[in-house]
Each structure stands twice: as C-alpha cells, then as structure tokens.
Amino acid sequence: MTGAPRLPAAARAICSGDRRALARAITAIENGDPDAGPILRSLYARTRQVPIVGFAGPLGVGKSSLINLLVSHLRSVARTVAVIAVDPSSPFSGGSVLGDRIRFEARANDAGVFFRSMASRGAAGGVAAATLEASRLLDAAGFDVVLVETVGSGQVDVAIREIASTRVVVLVPHLGDEVQTLKAGLFEIADVFCVNKIDLPGADTARRDLAELVGLAPAAGRWTPRIVGTSTTVPSGIADLWGAIEAHESFLDSSGTRRTGERQRLTAEIVGLVRDRLGRELTRELENDPDLRRLLDRVVAREIDPRTAADRLRNAVRRSR
Helix, strand or coil: CCCCCCCCHHHHHHHCCCHHHHHHHHHHHHHCCCCHHHHHHHHHHHCCCCCEEEEECCCCCCHHHHHHHHHHHHHHCCCCEEEEEEECECCCCCCECCCHHHHCHHHCCCCCEEEEEEECCCCHHHCCCHHHHHHHHHHHCCCCEEEEECCCCHHHHHHHHHCCCEEEEEECCCCCCHHHHHHHHHHHHCCEEEECCCCCCCHHHHHHHHHHHHHHCCCCCCCCCEEEECECCCCECHHHHHHHHHHHHHHHHHHCHHHHHHHHHHHHHHHHHHHHHHHHHHHHHHHHCHHHHHHHHHHHCCCCCHHHHHHHHHHHHHHHC
16 A cells, blocks of 8 residues: 655654744755755645735835734734745845844744745845745645745836735835836736825825726726725734735635636746756856867857857757757
8 A cells, every 4th residue: 555755854844833944944945955855845735825925016115014014913813924025135145134034023932923034146026036935835834824025126026926826016105106116017916006104195196096007907807906005103904905915815716817827937937947957057067068168268259159159059958868
C-alpha cells in the first residue's frame, strides 16, 4: 500500500505551526538556497488559494499604518494573517532598512500574526521574485489571509499583479496629480482604490475624481473597482476596506476569473523561473566556455552586435540540447 510522499522535516514543522521553521524557510527562499526547493515542492499541493492582498501606491500614503489597522480588524474577526513588507534595498549590497518591522513590534506575541520584511533586491515593482514563493509558503502554513506591501515605486509598482489575487491601490488627498499617478499603470491593476487620510481636506474631491475615472472604464462582465475612504490617525473605514476586498475575492469565485488569474500568474512565474535559471547558466558559460568567451570578445571588439551574438548563443544552446 502506497501513501502520500513523506514531507521533509522542515515542511512538517511549518505545517505544525513552527514559526521559526517558517522564518528559516523564507530566508532560504530569499537567499536562493537549494534547501528551499524540497520544502516548496512538498507543500505546493497543500496551498488553498487564500486571499493574497497586495497594497501598492506611492511612498508616504500610509500603507504600513493601514495594514497595521487591517491586521487588528482581521484578528478581531478571528482571522489569522501573515504580512510581507517588501522594503527598498540597495542595488549594490542588497541590504534594506526594514523599517516596517518597527511598526509591528506590538504583535510579536500574537500567534495569529506573522510578519516578515523582505528586501526588494532591485526587483521590478519593488516586489522580490521570492515574494510569491514566500506567500505560497504562508498559505500552506495555514494563514487565512496574506497581505503584501510593496515599496511604492511608482510606475513599476504594478508588479504586484503577478502575486496578489486582490490589489489595493492606496492614495491620499492632494497627492500631487492623482490622475497622472493612475496613468502610470496603477489604475489598470486596482481592484480596490483606498483614499487614505480622509480626515485631510480634499478627500471628497479625490474620491469623486476616482469615481469618474472608474466610470470611464468598460465594466461589462468585469469587476468594477471599489472606492473606499480610510483614516489611520482617526481610525475609520478599515472594516469597509476589508469588505471591499472580500467582495472582490467573492467575485473571483463566482465569475470563474480566479482560475484565469491564477493561470496567468503561474505562467509568468514559470517563465520567470526558467529565464532566471537559464540566465545564470549562460552567464557561467560565457565566463568559462572558450568558444563563448570568443563570441563575447567579438562583441567587445565591435565585430558583431549583441543581438547577433544572442541569436548564435541561443542556437548553440538548442543544438546542445
């Protein structure tokens, strides 16, 4: 009689609620440690497609404070929640400030909350490639909701669409030019618009402008983004924000678009993994293989151009395989 494959010890520890094992596994993912592979492979079938909610928006709009209050709300309705805060990192050292960790210190003893800062490491949109795998690990670990905060890197912040099932775009009144901000790409990814700091002047105008923009978008058979107002200084609107997120998650299930979105995200993930691995392999070969080094020398000498060299390299890889 054959049963399911036995889980690696680290995977069993994660499933049993060992937070240190979970933290070590995420560190292994971040560092590209081969030990992360067996854990991720063994736990993939245990993922449940829990809501992964991404928070995007410019710097300074209060995403961290907003998430902190949302965590409190989720705990008040008996939901366990994991938070990944992607912090900006140096493109040279890879180090990051990890400032968001300070805001969550008060929750260190709550077993129903798990917080993790991750360095962006130069990834587009401020979302490290490891973030998606870490989110999946948190799903398998049994958390009800995973929240992901991006660094707020403007036009490229849209990379959160490759991770989150629901995307919340956070703005504030008098941001500068809300319309231009949305034209940068955030409008296309928003499932929920959150106008934070509604206690400030101009909040009604910002919400009205967003409503007009949403009304211009074709909505036949599609989700119409919700607009929610919140305040973190005079706490308000947090329950409404979660209600809008839940409404979108329900729409994904009732409309059948959850599966479509997952296919798109998995396609992007698989292609990205292959691209990264092939890129690392080819880089090593360019450094070590005499024929490839000569090819690179010809590009440096301006005898051939990089596109021609790339075509020849691709053809060489095809022949070798």
